[in-house]
Amino acid sequence: MQIGHWLERVRAERPLVHNITNLVVTNIAANTLLALGASPVMAHAHEEVADMASIARAIALNLGTLDPYVVTSMDLASEAANRRGVPIVLDPVGAGATPYRTGAAMRLLDTRRVQVLRGNQGEIGVLTGAGGEVAGVDAKGAGAGLVDAMRRFARDRGLIVAATGEEDLVTDGEVVYELANGHPWEASITGSGCSLTAVIGAFVGVSDGTKGGLLEATVAAITCFNVAAEMAAEGAGGPGSFQVRLLDALHTLTARDVDARARIRRG
Numbered sequence: 001m002q003i004g005h006w007l008e009r010v011r012a013e014r015p016l017v018h019n020i021t022n023l024v025v026t027n028i029a030a031n032t033l034l035a036l037g038a039s040p041v042m043a044h045a046h047e048e049v050a051d052m053a054s055i056a057r058a059i060a061l062n063l064g065t066l067d068p069y070v071v072t073s074m075d076l077a078s079e080a081a082n083r084r085g086v087p088i089v090l091d092p093v094g095a096g097a098t099p100y101r102t103g104a105a106m107r108l109l110d111t112r113r114v115q116v117l118r119g120n121q122g123e124i125g126v127l128t129g130a131g132g133e134v135a136g137v138d139a140k141g142a143g144a145g146l147v148d149a150m151r152r153f154a155r156d157r158g159l160i161v162a163a164t165g166e167e168d169l170v171t172d173g174e175v176v177y178e179l180a181n182g183h184p185w186e187a188s189i190t191g192s193g194c195s196l197t198a199v200i201g202a203f204v205g206v207s208d209g210t211k212g213g214l215l216e217a218t219v220a221a222i223t224c225f226n227v228a229a230e231m232a233a234e235g236a237g238g239p240g241s242f243q244v245r246l247l248d249a250l251h252t253l254t255a256r257d258v259d260a261r262a263r264i265r266r267g
């Protein structure tokens with residue numbers, strides 16, 4: 001599967017991604033989108049979220065530091081996004097760790113049309129019914145039936161589900177892709193998952209919005225991010241320099257790099 005052309009499309013179109021994200025990763029998620037060649041905006045005021053979502057190419061909703069104000073911001077933004085056909089990517093940070101986060105994620109999934117759900121394997125295990133363990137924001141494991149539960153959840157709800165970790169699983173309910181790129185240091189810096197979710201926003205923002213387009217865009221986004229992470233790790237001394245080098249690698253990444261290094265298996 002050749003996916004490098006997605007990176008070129010993102011750079012050519014420079015999609016505006018509206019993020020309602022957490023207090024920890026706001027800066028790194030914005031810098032990640034800029035390094036890649038997309039255009040980030042962070043906005044959560046009730047007075048403007050519907051307007052901002054309406055002019056964006058995608059919105060990324062992230063539950064990382066959820067509070068009642070932000071829950072309403074997400075309701076307003078997602079309602080406008082659905083009305084205007086703007087794709088929604090949901091990152092259910094910490095779902096499974098507390099009932100508040102699990103409940104907020106499920107309520108968004110039940111009340112809005114979410115195009116892509118991306119979390120770590122623990123969060124996705126909990127939400128899809130496979131079972132999973134989440135300590136704070138980190139995955140501690142998922143149920144053995146994760147792939148089947150993801151496929152069922154994606155099919156029943158008509159969305160793309162991505163569960164990341166050492167290996168990433170992506171499904172539209174029919175096809176399952178297993179993605180093997182990435183580096184263990186991604187788990188040693190905060191915000192790699194959250195930044196990836198924002199990147200998925202950029203890729204689905206330049207897709208045609210069909211199920212096939214959303215699926216391929218999600219696979220391409222994860223693979224581009226993880227190939228950049230592999231390149232960043234070469235020569236990095238640890239998580240600190242790795243984080244900086246990841247921005248550089250996203251900036252210099254080429255379609256050719258991605259297609260040469262992609263490890264994508266159709267399950």
Ligand SMILES: Nc1ncnc2c1ncn2[C@@H]1O[C@H](COP(=O)(O)OP(=O)(O)O)[C@@H](O)[C@H]1O
Binds near residue numbers: 119191225
């Ligand atoms: N051990 C690992 N080896 C390779 N890539 C990893 C590893 N752990 C996480 N990743 C990558 O890091 C990114 C964030 O994934 P993950 O850690 O599952 O999300 P989160 O930060 O939301 O918990 C993904 O691109 C994933 O593929």
Ligand SMILES: Cc1ncsc1CCOP(=O)(O)O
Binds near residue numbers: 025064065190194
């Ligand atoms: C540490 C932390 N606490 C609340 S949100 C957050 C960041 C989580 O980022 P990621 O899910 O990308 O590791």
Ligand SMILES: [Mg+2]
Binds near residue numbers: 091137194
């Ligand atoms: Mg996360």
